[in-house]
Amino acid sequence: MKEKSIELKTEIPGPIGQKSMQKRKEYIPQGVYNLAPLVASKAEGAILEDLDGNKYLDFVGGIGVLNVGHNAPKVVEAIKKQAEELIHSCFHVAAYKPYIELAERLSKLSPGPTPKKTMFANSGAEAVENAIKIAKKYTGKSAIIAFDYAFHGRTLMTMSLTSKVKPYKFGFGPFAPEVYKAPYAYCYRCPFGLEYSDCNLKCVQNFAEIFKRDIPAEEVAAVILEPVQGEGGFISPPKEFIQGVKKVCEENDILLIADEVQTGFARTGTFFAVEDYEIEPDIITTAKSIAGGMPLSAVIGKKEIMDAPQPGEIGGTYGGNPVSCAAALAVLDIIEKDKLVERSNKLGKKMKVRLDEMKEKYSIIGDLRGKGFMLAVELVKDTETKEPAVEVKSEIIDECFKNGLILVGAGLHSNVIRFLAPISITEAQLEEGLDILEAAFAKFA
Ligand SMILES: Cc1ncc(COP(=O)(O)O)c(C=O)c1O
Known part of the structure; x- marks a missing residue:
């Protein structure tokens, strides 16, 4: 038996x-x-x-947080060791090695040839909030485009980017201004009623028309998308959709933020889901499985973009806590070794x-x-x-x-x-x- x-x-x-x-x-x-x-x-x-x-x-893993499993022994060991040495100094007050080492590893792991930098926060929503701030600062523009069915969190900005009214938005308005929505490639329920075999990527064409329909491209700082939509129901778009959106962004000097909070850390069969689409996003947000259950999130982006905010403009008291960073370093070791x-x-x-x-x-x-x-x-x-x-x-x-x-x-x-x-x-x-x-x-x- x-x-x-x-x-x-x-x-x-x-x-x-x-x-x-x-x-x-x-x-x-x-x-x-x-x-x-x-x-x-x-x-x-x-x-x-x-x-x-x-x-x-x-089969839930703390909602996508436990890719390496509950209480992975190496993660527990790293947490114990770090807790005995340093639990908190606040990175803004005294920097520490786990933050620096983790930033180096994630920056190097992030796909694409452009050198990257990484900052840490505590939750997925916070990572997205910071990514949006960085994108606005870098571009000097204020509008953001998100997609139907998206989920990016429960704070004001991330809730504004999110799609499902109940339970995420109902009664919580007014929302952050300058957020626009475009249809996502939900092929099972194609927003244009077409079959994938002869749709001619209507969703990409429609996406590009947003600059005629809703907001001029000159005012858009960033487009944010989940490479596979999580809360939206694991909507997994065709490669050409993601590549098409990226191309439109490039043509219009708009940053692309890939929200990999749920898809990152080996979940989709590549380390980051965007690898399979063969694109280099300008910014990646990630959290959930990053630290084996410890609260941590990261914003990884092209160096020049990440350096747009001046000292003190991003970060927070707990962001990139030493114990969480030590756990995340152990997670990276496990993903590699196992x-x-x-x-x-x-x-x-x-x-x-x-x-x-x-x-x-x-x-x-x-x-x-x-x-x-x-x-x-x-x-x-x-x-x-x-x-x-x-x-x-x-x-x-x-x-x-x-x-x-x-x-x-x-x-x-x-x-x-x-x-x-x-x-x-x-x-x-x-x-x-x-x-x-x-x-x-x-x-x-
Ligand atoms: C793609 C995505 N972005 C952001 C978030 C928000 O993360 P958190 O709940 O850690 O704030 C989630 C959470 O499910 C998510 O799936």
């Missing part, structure tokens, strides 16, 4: 977890949402344990075969898409009308959770299940999770 990772000992949540969740309800606002009634106590690799000792397989880029492709292919089989069997799966080990299924009531199957998606996620598999949804229509399991997951664990998923499809689809 195959050894299983999932161990469910009590009802879910168990008695200790239930007590804790009651306190959570009492003292923590509902706006800080929870995916499931789960109170974690410890974790290792792809396994998460709750307060009652139930063990789950984690060949996680290759592994992301290998696991992605394996998973795609299983999901393809499910797609054949269950017509509720309208689309299977993604890159590397960043895959998702979009559920529809009818493959012709493509009406989103929102309730069934929730039933499937709930059923999987009851059976010990943690999953998360995505998509503007909330009908996508996305998979962000640690890339360090074993093949047996991957199969175990997919068996549970398939059983849930069999029950509800």
Whole structure:
């Protein structure tokens, strides 16, 4: 018999977890949402344990944060060592080696021939905020173009760049000015109703027309895009779309910011997703899996651009904390030594075969898409009308959770299940999770 990772000992949540969740309800606002009634106590690799000792397989990885796995031993070791030496000095007050070494490594890892510089912040949204400030300073221009279905964060600027009204924008206006939106290449639901085979990249043409439609190119500082849209439902555009947008940016002296907060650090089968599109963005924002679960984000960009802000104009008290930077250096070592880029492709292919089989069997799966080990299924009531199957998606996620598999949804229509399991997951664990998923499809689809 195959050894299983999932161990469910009590009802879910168990008695200790239930007590804790009651306190959570009492003292923590509902706006800080929870995916499931789960109170974690410890974790290792792809396994998460709750307060009652139930063990789950984690196909969410803290929403794309744990590409190297929960509590990767080398990350834990680096954190302990750094905490004993220096927890905080504030980089603005006293610089320290982990920040400098990490900046060097990420600048060199970033794709393209132009020399780069890197600064650090604490969250994905903060990285995007800083990237926008840097782009404005460098270009002396104020407008930003983002895309439909995008997600860039929950702060004022990043919320303004984000697409989904509920829950991200509803009631939070007015938004930051000078933000414009263009259609993204969501081929499954082509915004122009065309088939990819004969669309002639209408989305790129339409994108270029924004300068006639909404805002002159002379006033646009930057275009920001996710190379594979994350919260939008793992929308994975054709290479020509990303290359087309980059070309339009170049022709009009507009910077291109690639938001790799969710796609970075080997998730899509290359270190950064843009590598596969063969473009060199002017700025990359990244966070999530950068530091194995420690709060950290980075803005990596062409030297001249990154040096546009004057001393004191960017940064912050905690940005690039020594412990987080030490954890990130360990993450880079793991990705290199354990060949996680290759592994992301290998696991992605394996998973795609299983999901393809499910797609054949269950017509509720309208689309299977993604890159590397960043895959998702979009559920529809009818493959012709493509009406989103929102309730069934929730039933499937709930059923999987009851059976010990943690999953998360995505998509503007909330009908996508996305998979962000640690890339360090074993093949047996991957199969175990997919068996549970398939059983849930069999029950509800
Ligand atoms: C592409 C992208 N950008 C920015 C963010 C915001 O990151 P954070 O939640 O760390 O602020 C996210 C978070 O999901 C994201 O996926």
